[in-house]
Amino acid sequence: MMQKHQQRHEVLQVISKLLIPFILLFALYVQFHGDFGPGGGFQAGVIFASAFILHGLIFGVTKTRKVLPAQALKTGMALGVLLYAGTGVASLFLGGNFLDYSVLAHDPLHGQHWGIFTIELGVGLTVTCVMIIMFYSFSLRVR
DSSP: OHHHHHHHHHHHHHHHHHHHHHHHHHHHHHHHHTTTSSOOHHHHHHHHHHHHHHHHHHHOHHHHHHHSOHHHHHHHHHHHHHHHHHHHHHHHHTTSOTTOGGGGSSSHHHHHHHHHHHHHHHHHHHHHHHHHHHHHHHHHHHO
């Protein structure tokens, strides 16, 4: 009985090892394509977190916590919010309004591009970390 369960688990482990890199790659595509089309920080953050949640479901939360400790996630959440807010504060210091991206570069179009890029990066980082922390929290209470 134990071997049957172990064999099924091994198949899931192999398949998830094959899927996780593609999930992460797709999340990066959504993140970096977000300022040109549909997608962006929130969607990419959820997709990126889903790869680690899949890892936790298949390999166990203990192994996933070794790969991505809770302290690193807390730091990532703070960095994401600081990146978002810092972009707004930087535009204030450069003479624009809060989150007025046009003052962030020599050309207003380039400023818009860099502003959206940094905002979406901050949102993606924050959403990824929050989703994984929520998964960790719920997985400890389910037992």
